[in-house]
Amino acid sequence: MSTDLTEFIERRKKELNAVILAHYYQRPEIQDAADFVGDSLQLAIQAARTEAEVIVFCGVTFMAESAKILNPDKIVILPELQAGCPMADMATGEALRAKKAEMPGVKVVCYVNSSAEVKAESDICCTSANAVQVVESLPPECPILFVPDQNLGHYIARQTGRDITLWEGYCPVHQVVSLEQLVEARRQHPEAVVMVHPECPPDVIEASDHALSTGGMLKLAKTDPAQEFIVGTEEGLLYQLRKQNPEKKFHLIKSEFICETMKLTTIDKLARSLETLEPRIEVPEDVRIRAQKALDRMIQIS
Ligand code: 13P
Ligand code: SF4
Numbered sequence: 331m332s333t334d335l336t337e338f339i340e341r342r343k344k345e346l347n348a349v350i351l352a353h354y355y356q357r358p359e360i361q362d363a364a365d366f367v368g369d370s371l372q373l374a375i376q377a378a379r380t381e382a383e384v385i386v387f388c389g390v391t392f393m394a395e396s397a398k399i400l401n402p403d404k405i406v407i408l409p410e411l412q413a414g415c416p417m418a419d420m421a422t423g424e425a426l427r428a429k430k431a432e433m434p435g436v437k438v439v440c441y442v443n444s445s446a447e448v449k450a451e452s453d454i455c456c457t458s459a460n461a462v463q464v465v466e467s468l469p470p471e472c473p474i475l476f477v478p479d480q481n482l483g484h485y486i487a488r489q490t491g492r493d494i495t496l497w498e499g500y501c502p503v504h505q506v507v508s509l510e511q512l513v514e515a516r517r518q519h520p521e522a523v524v525m526v527h528p529e530c531p532p533d534v535i536e537a538s539d540h541a542l543s544t545g546g547m548l549k550l551a552k553t554d555p556a557q558e559f560i561v562g563t564e565e566g567l568l569y570q571l572r573k574q575n576p577e578k579k580f581h582l583i584k585s586e587f588i589c590e591t592m593k594l595t596t597i598d599k600l601a602r603s604l605e606t607l608e609p610r611i612e613v614p615e616d617v618r619i620r621a622q623k624a625l626d627r628m629i630q631i632s
Contacts, residue, residue: 526562
């Protein structure tokens, strides 16, 4: 990144009392420009705690929406409005209302990778870092509907032994990881520990050593004595893994592992958004109030 751009970003942040939050899948220069880099849970907690007046969210729409839901009086900016999450788009508020009508008494657990409207229809949110804990917090007898990620839902059902109805959504980026790719990666790096994201298909999770959120993978890489890891998630995480563990080796489970919408945010767009205070994220107040309850319940137990 040019010195001019770095200076501009630093100066505007101070003038605006702004904080830059970035997800681990963001481009390296964005991660370096951010005040805080984290997984979805860490970012939601950070957004709930911040005293900044402006939150610039380098991630995808649902993440910036969550920040706005938790901070209605603050300006929340997403530098690239097209940065959506295709999995979040696989569930709508209307479809979820129809499903709930078929399942009286159901508790809806909603992955944060979802729209504000879907959160508003849900009882509690979760991320991949706390999904098991969230499901275990619900009364053992109540039926559970998990929306929208069927792979994460399947993983939690196995971990908790709970009977969970799954929505048929998935992450197109993680869904295409195959068992053959994992086996081949193990063949090439027989000493490596395999860690995959729980958005991967069930057979891939089953054959891995650990299913973890992005933040969980970073923690394991630091604490595990292993010197080599096979990583089953978006390649942006490799930047942090290598930065924090320069002496260890990290191999992607397959050659290209990219979330295109996460990469839409560039340093130029970040600088422009700090200049113009646009594009802003807004959430209708009636939706926001109901969605906040589901997010607050999650944050309380995390
Ligand atoms: P994490 O919560 O693990 O950061 O994952 C977010 C995400 O979008 C995974 O695809
Ligand atoms: Fe959505 Fe998948 Fe991209 Fe995560 S990696 S933001 S779940 S499309």
